[in-house]
Every structure is written in structure tokens, then in C-alpha cells.
Amino acid sequence: MAPTVKVLTSEVVVPAEETPAGSIWLSNLDLAARRGYTPTVYFFRPNGDPGFFAADVVKGSLARALVAFYPLAGRFGVDGATGRVQVDCTGEGAVFVTARCDYALDELMREFVPCRQMRDLLVPPTPAPNPPCALLFVQVTYLRCGGVVLALSMHHSVCDARGAAHFLETWASIARGDDADANANAPVPPCFDYRLLAARPGPARAVLYDHPEYKPEPEPAVVDAGAGASDDYASAIIVMSKAQVGALRARCPGASTFRAVVALVWQCVCRARALPPEAETRLYSMIDMRSRLDPPLPPGYFGNAVVRTSVSATAGELVGNPIGYAARCALAATSQGDDYARSLVDYLEGVDAMNLPRSGISRAHLRAISWVGMSLYKADFGWGAPAFMGPALMYYSGFVYVMNAAEKEGALALVLSLEPETMPEFRKVFAEELASLEVL
Template sequence: MLSVHYIQKGLLFHKPLHSIDTLLQKLRDSLAITLVHFYPLAGRFSSQTTENPKSYSVFVDCNNSPGAGFIYATSDLCLADIVGPKYVPLIVHSLFDHHRAVNHDGHTMSLLSVQVTELVDGIFIGLSMNHAMGDGTSFWKFFKSWSEIFQAEESNKNGDLCLKNPPVLQRYIPQGYGPLFRLSYSHPDEFIRPYDSPILKERIFCFSSETIRTLKAKINKVCGTTSISSFQSLTAVIWRCITRARNLPLEQETSCRLSADYRARMYPPLPKDYLGNCVSAVRTAAKAGELMENDIGWAALKVHQVVAEQTSEKVSQMIEKWLKSPFIYHIDRLFEPMSVMMGSSPRFDKYGSEFGMGKALTLRSGYAHKFDGKVTAYPGREGGGSIDLEVCLVPEFMEALESDEEFMTLV
């Protein structure tokens, strides 16, 4: 993950009635306590290199570090400026620290940084976390833990600020390997490839719990099964509709990837609170003509099958292959043009972090990891199985998707 961006996600709240200075102090204090539990995130990267043989290793130095970042900013933006426009405005990117930073920059930049932006009538809490330190599960685990400690400080004055489910910091290292993994490079210029996003339209599409339930039932009935999940059903729809919006040649292959969490799929399983990266982008593919000629159940089965194939044996094989020939992820090499990538998960409790301000109005993300065909899944604010999708497409394809009847009747 050293050559891709930090994870950047944030929550938008109504401005609290009490003073901003009080809120900021409580946020800082609770952040400091949370970092005691997640202390690697307060460190910095350090490297070891050798020339003969050529090798490069990165580790976290928790001793020689100025700590995590905390920024207070002000803006003349209003809540309506963020939630009102049809497309997510680019100004949202400024609500996060570490803009365009890649994870290798953790040698000089904080591994975790919070930016609290005071709007005219709201508060935005933007969190940037080094993706080499953890995946989406780890990211939202930290966010929720910080809120839990904030709330505990509000109600508990006796200093008992233990987490109900603390993170598991012990690193997973396969037998016979480690503790350092040596990459066959001598300088970061050999494997760091900065990525610039194209000009994109970004829009949040909301799907009600009733729509999701109906879609799942319909697809399972068509396929004669009960095993296709709500998210797999919705993924099949978005893959098919984006492919149609692109008007691809019938013989052109198009792929669909989903982020798969491997914690529970490994044997023995890793703890669900494991702090680190335990995720992969699993892939299925089809010719554009096949997607269009077959019904939605055909696409949903392909999506379901590739997820079901992620057994402990397959995960072990993937890890073993990487250990024998380590590689660095690069967005422009991993994701083919005209593909769809379903990132994050609607299962994460993203609205569970309240910081004494009640339930957030909405979620937003920064510049990181955005390209044509990137879709990020959030739980819907209404709960109950509703799902919001943050869709990034070049303007031409976004316009075509918005004219797609199959897709828009579900929105």
C-alpha cells in the first residue's frame, strides 16, 4: 500500500450549541487517549536498506515521532454548500489533511491526521489515515473508538476510559517470515508512482432499505437461490449500468472488483478487531455484450461466485504468492480502464461516531483513490439496510448513467 493514497473519510454535523473551543479541547483530549490504544498510528515510518543484495524495508518507529496531527480550520461554507449540490463539490477535498499524499510519505508526515473544520452552521471532522497501517475496517474501528472515548469522557469523570473492544495490535506474520519484509528495491523512486485523478463527476446515489430488500429478493428468485447478498445484488446493477453508460464494444472485456475482508476467511481467523490490512480487491470479468444480453441475475451470480471463492485456502495461496514475489499496489496498474471498483462496505458503522453532536448528516471523502469507475459504499443514514453509493465517473459517463432507466428507478 506504500504507493497509494491515505484513506480520507469524514463526517458532517450540525454545529453544537456549546462553544467551539470546548468541543476542540474535548476532541483533542479524547484523541490523545484513543492513540494510547492505537499507539502505532502516532508513529512515523522508518526504512532499512541494503545494496547487496538490494532490499528496502519499512517499519513503524513509535519512539522518534512528533505524534498524530490535529488541525482546526474555519470556512465560510454552509452545510447546504456540501449536501445541496447534485455533484460533490471539489471544495470537499480541502476538508482533509494530507491532500494527494501517498502512504510512503508517512516517513515525514503523520500516519494519522484529523482536520476539524468549522463551517458557518456545521462541523466537519475529516480523518486521514495511512493506508499502509490499516484498511477500511481498521479506519472505522479507530473512528468509532475515538467517539466512544469522547462520549465516555462526557459521562464518566472517574478516568475509566477503557475501550469495550480494543484493537488487536499484534501483527499477523506467516510462519517462517518476518519480522521485516524485504522489497527488492534500493530507493523509493523505484516503486513510488504518484497518481493524479482525471476530471470526474462525483455523486451520491441513495437506495432505500425497501429498494435493497426488493432487489435482493428479485435477483435470488431469478437465480433460484437465497445466497446472493444485498450488496452483491447492488454491485451487479452498478456494474451492468455503468458498462451500458460507457457504450462499450460488445467484445470488450469489463471487470468488476469488490473489497473483500479476509479476517474471518483465514484459518485460523484473525480477530475482527485486528489493526492492519487484511483486504483484497477480488475480481470478476465479462464481455460487455454478455452483461447486456443476460439478465441482472447472471451478473449477480458472477459477483457472488467470486466472493464465495475466497476460502481460507485461496487466501493462504494469495499470501504465499505475495511473500515469494512482493509487489506494490499502483492504481493505474491494478484497475483496468473501463472497470468498476466497489470500495469500502455498507456494513461499517460509519454513523456510529457522534462526538456529542448527534448523528452525522452525511459522509464525504477526500481526493484519495478516485478514478473513473470507483464506487464507494456507505450505510444509508436511515439505517435498516439502506445503502448510499459514492460514484465517480468522467462527465460523459455520469451523464449517461443518470439517463439509465434501470439504474435511476432504483435511486
């Protein structure tokens, strides 16, 4: 029998203190973000504390976190004069659910992959992501063994993954009882000045790049057009050891860990899909521009500060060359700076940024996102760091997240989705590549 969840409570948690009212203008990057909620899960092992993830402690610390992150207690709104979406700081609160599940943590960790079944089991349901919807949904699920799953579903128009991690780190710090004034490592206050990413005034506006990632994708010319983007996918979590990551980087001189890993995944995906040598394959990525802008954004910038980028090659070029070639291609897709970001913001000023194409990608392509560096230990609510964290759902086939592996120093976890018929061959090809790294 499949595990089931029983909802215990469902309520709205409001900020613990009065918060600023009014509306917050959203940047073009916020408008261009995927219109929907991003569901993530955090698995925690029981630690013997009778107060482990007590609902009143979690709920009380959430109320205090919403004081600093008050937009999350608001609602998605619309400027009546311009029709532009915005955040209305109403202080109405976040949805907070507690539930009980007959999974044990070890069973869950063996079976978990991001998919609709797991999302529906562990993440609270969300409404259509349109005004006047709530922006944050939280669920605490108590497992049979005493462990806990904490799930968040946050509206993507409000912030990106880095911003969501910032909120969670602040919430966890409050739950631990940290003294923010005395703790040098306390999370910095959030910054909601999204006009830092406003388009330049008319005469100064300059679109210097093409930005194809924000335009409808043409039908593939070589790969069978009937095998285009699909909601049907198989997902997997694959761990690379510290030694394997080091050996791979040694084969990709000058490449970052993310670029080296993505290069290997991209190459193996082309092989598993048996793409014709002349087929174009495109690597899409999302780049955090906070530190790349001139001047950089404030450390606590909470909105969407990522831009979509891409680079293309033929399948024959990727498969027929050493891995360093694919890594150099990945570098070309992930090295953009201030001029690129400002060009994109200016470009979005001239299009309908609220209705950009947001569908999946052709099965010839791959989308890779880095969550490396989002430290799991900072999600310690006082009862220990998570045993796992990751997305609860993959949106379509051809998606890969690269992140730090929990409880394994220096290791990486790859969370990916592929066509169901492609995944077995990918696992085989990728395992062979990992084995070859181990003998170097």
C-alpha cells in the first residue's frame, strides 16, 4: 500500500509584529521568472529531543521570520494603473500545515525522487499562481520513525533559489534562538529594493545581446519534432563522490566544479538520447548576477537576480571531443557579467515580460542549474542539519540541479529528469564515466 499523509492542522501564520504596508514594485527579472511556486523539501533525522520540530516552535519562529521577510506575508497583486504585477504587503500571512505520514525517513530517502507523487505527499497544495494568491506555503510532516520533512512552496515571482535559501537560513537562525546582534555569522537583513534592477532610462537603454532564451524555441530541425518538450519524465538522484568530482575537474582544466559536472552530464545525455551527430543541442543555464553586477547587488537582495543563458553545439562535437570541450562550452554559457544582465533587463522592458514563453525544452537540450554552495547546515532549526534537501518536483524532461550532497563532505548530488525511455541508458553511460574517473 502506498504511504499516505493525514493533515493535522492548516492555518495562516501572520508576522509576529506589525510590518510595513503598501506595494513593492517587481523588476523585469521577477516578471520574467517562471510564474508558479517552487516546491522544496528538507528531510531531518530524529534526534531524541521530545520537542523535535514542535509545531508551536516552528510556527512561532516562522511568525518572527515573516517580520523581516514581510513581503512573503503579503499577496500577489496588480498595479491598477499599469496592470503590472506586484507584491501587496498586506500582512495576511503564510499558510502553515502540519501532517503525519506513515513513511520512515530511511524508506523515504531510498524512494524519494522529485515527482508529482512526492510533491503531492509532502508539499501543501497551492492555488493558481495569479493575483491575489498567497506567496508562501509551508508543511511540516511528521514521519513514523520520528523524523520530519519540512516543505516550502514559494512563489517564484518573489525570489529565486538564493533568496529562498536566505529566508530559510534566517528562519532557522530564529528557531535556534541565535542572537543576531552577537552572532557574526547571522544572516544579513533582506533587501527589497528591486529598482536596483530597473531598466535604464530611454536614451541609455541598450540591448547588446540577442537573448534567445527569452523567446519561443523554434521547432528542432534534425531531432524528430514529435519528441519535443513533454511533461512526462523520469527523475533520479545520483551522487558523485569527492574523489570523482576531483578527478573530473582534473580533466577540465580551468573549469569550475559546476561547469565540469554539467559538461559530463551534457555529454552523457547526448549519448543516451542517441542524437544524430549533426543535431544541435543547447545547454541552458541560470546565472546568479548578484556579485557580477557593477556595482554588485546588496548581499541580502531577495528578488530574482538570475538570468537565463545558453550555448549550442552539435551532438557530434560534444560526444567526439574530450570532456574539456563540453566544459569550455559550459563556460561560454555561464560567464556573463554586468553588460549582459543590463542588456537583458533593457530587452525585457520592450516586450511583454509577464507573458514570456515558459514551456519546457526540446528533448535535444539540457537545462542545468547550480545550487552548489547553498549550505545545508544553515537550515539547522536547532535539531541538526538536514539529511537531504532538494526540489520536490521537476518541471519537464531535460532538467538537472547540481547541489552539495548532505552528510558526504565534498560530494555532489545531481537531481535530474529525462525522458522515461532515455533514463536507463543515461544511468548506464554515466555510471561508466564515473567508474573511469575512479581508476584515474
